[in-house]
Amino acid sequence: MRQNHRRFRLDVWGWTTITILLLYGLFLLYPLGLLLKMAFSDGMHFTLSHFVRFFSRPYYSITLINSFKVSFMAALLSVLVGVTLGYFMSMYQIAGSRILRMCIVMATMSAPFVGAYAWIMLLGRSGVITRFLSGLFGITMPNIYGFNGILLVFTTQLFPLVFLYVQGAMSKMDASLLEAAENMGCTGVKRFFTVVLPLIAPTVLAGALLVFVRAVSDFGTPMLIGEGYRTFTVILYNEFVGEVSQNKGFASAISILAILITMVVYFSQNLAASKSAVSMNVMRRIEKKKLRGLSAFLVHLLIYAVVFISILPQLYVVYTSFLKTSGQIYVKGYSMQSYANMFSRLGRSIQNTLIIPALSLLVVVLLAVLIAYVAVRRRNALSGAVDMISMIPYVIPGTVVGIAMISAFNRKPLVLTGGMLIMVVALVVRRLPYTIRSSVAILQQIPLYVEEAALSLGSSKLKAFFEITLPMMAPGVFAGAILSWVTLISELSTAILLYTGRTQTLTVAIYTQIIRGNYGIASAMATVLTVMTFISLLLFNRISKDGDITL
Amino acid sequence: MSKITIKEAKKQYGDVTVIEGLNLEIRDGELFTLLGPSGCGKTTLLRMIAGFNSIEGGDFYFNEERINDKEPSKRNIGMVFQNYAIFPHLTVEKNVAFGLKNRKLPKDEIRRETARFLEMMQIEQYADRLPENLSGGQQQRVALARALVIKPDVLLMDEPLSNLDAKLRMEMRQAIRRIQREVGITTVYVTHDQEEAMSISDTIAVMNAGKIQHIGTPREIYQRPANVFVATFIGRTNVLSGRMEKGTLLLVDTARFSRTAWNGVPDGPVQVSVRPEEFVIHPLSDGAEGLPAVLKDSVYLGLNTHFYLRLSSGDAVEVIKESVLDDTLHPGDSVILTLKEEKINIFSEDGSKNYLR
Ligand SMILES: Nc1ncnc2c1ncn2[C@@H]1O[C@H](COP(=O)(O)OP(=O)(O)OP(=O)(O)O)[C@@H](O)[C@H]1O
């Protein structure tokens, strides 16, 4: 790649860079700055009292430790499960592997709190499994509420991220590496630890980070299943919108602390990953071996058990949506009653769940492609700044983004709260880092001289971008957009803060119904969401050549 | 139609200076070839002319207009890239028509011109294909058609024929030459292939390590190279060290050669370039005076025979002679070598200057 446009030039791309920078200034830096100011102010003066209050009362300070502990454990367990499954499914022929993959992807693509809700119905105090086991054998299940429950939900939901990363890395590993190791007498478990693991380590670390970030910023799961085990997202929400007492300065202070924690994890991961970075060149892909006898049975058993457990919540939710209800409780028999009841409660939420993510996606894709372009093709101080700023939201929990948005835009000069726009802005800011990273990777595959050929043939810079570079990026960007779409429609933690009656989304509606105890309706709604997700993923599989999922 | 003038051009990648103090003048309508070893900066210079590389110093002119800061798209250049740069998502026909569309020509003219150039490059049967289904040579011809069809003022070609087989290369070479002459496009042509450079160019510039070594016609460059680098880079040659004494050249201490044309050469040590065909081999029985040598090996190549000999100084030399029906020379034979004095070149001791230019 020739890089000699180091100086800033005020051409189309110069203006694009400046515009994007201004947008980031208004919609990210300004809200964050405000948050910072509120965290250190009692309304008039500078103060540290919010932080002092936080750290002097274990009721609050324990939440940070709780969040960190449960997210770290979730990342650890996800790595364990994800690497094991990813390795087995890359090395060996597994019966039904296509369907297994699809199930694993489905498991991670649903909203985590729906998983929490399903696990409560299954293993909770009056869960079906709990009652079944105690009725039949007198076994009491371990308590599902609290740390264990959150960890279960996070791990079953998030290990697929590590799994997909590992599969990606394994497909880039040359078969001759493994054969060379085998030649030198290094096989099986030993080979896994001495050859395979070091090679995929950076990828595994990246996956682990993603799991941590998702877990630490999740709001719905600890809210539903955490009970006494409070994470900071829960108290953040309570402090900010709480009916008991509202303390925005205090909520801001917690937000700042949350960002700091995620940042520390982010940078330590970066450091670890850069130390273990290796570049691989695949000439010949690993050929999957056939397993025989006991080992075949055990590997299949393990994989099917894990996949079944992780897809079970969604299956159960779909199942319960067809149960007959009387009031709030399920009764014997099946019916479509829940779906009928659902419609009166939906309001505009299905439309909103289509319109808000669609608008956000449009903006995300456009901005991500432009930002990737200036970051890769117009490297200068300013585009470098854009590149860096765009990654900030990666370490900011969704709840914090929501709080920052409300703080910044519920007052003059720019009032956005209550409308759809603020939800779109929040989703765009949150989703951009992911889409930018994947766009950058796509753009780096496209040689610069193709664009230069267009310029030499007399097309303007903008035309060269839209007619040549963009169409070449399109397949990759489009595949990425579908995955973004899936994450956007299942987003809860920002929407729960920003929605109003008119802008309520499906996830918010589901959450509300769960809280109210209308389980049948919640299940019906969740089923609708699952179907939407499923259709999107089918579309993705058709479009993406190798069905490779990068997140 | 443009004359290209480059004054004191300088190019840096980071801290590395790739080109410095480079001066060139390319006449309107000529085919100007840049020839030089890999990595000497040919592509870099071409891209500076095209406007894709930043310029760290010096001035570039098309005619009288300074173009340092002119957008590439406004320079009216056609460019054939070293790696083709075909648009992968457009069909062959759309690739070729791309530049014409940017010039907002009427539709039927675009169609007509596109068809004409597809045919000229012998790729009309692939018009509706996507480039990924074409061979390297076919892609190269798409790139050629795409650059030529817009009738640019300046045509820049970076090894445009490197992937073609010998026969196609000849045909394309002639097509390029014909269109270039017809339209009078000022053309800068980069190649590794000396024969191609010789056959196609009006002027050749030999480059090394970012510097122009010699600019001249193919004939001048071959016959009177500016320095030892050019002499060795263009064609084959034997470089011997010798001494000049009052217009007489001493080689291998004993052999003396003289010519009146050499009277101006200063006395002292020199380097002498003798091309293989500039030696004449005499059997000892001839009684000729010259360099004693021993034949080591010979290779019969049909038209010519190559002889490998060792001089009494120990230097190995190569001699090319038109083949004769029955060669009487055998390895181990002692012979005398004489020179075609009017053809050889005498350089300063450091090889930087040709005394006979
Ligand atoms: N983007 C770049 N960054 C740093 N150095 C570069 C860059 N592009 C080229 N160079 C260096 O500049 C020098 C000239 O490169 P250039 O591509 O112009 O050579 P060339 O004469 O075209 O060679 P070839 O005949 O192999 O195509 C080389 O040493 C090359 O390594």
Ligand SMILES: [Mg+2]
């Ligand atoms: Mg080159």
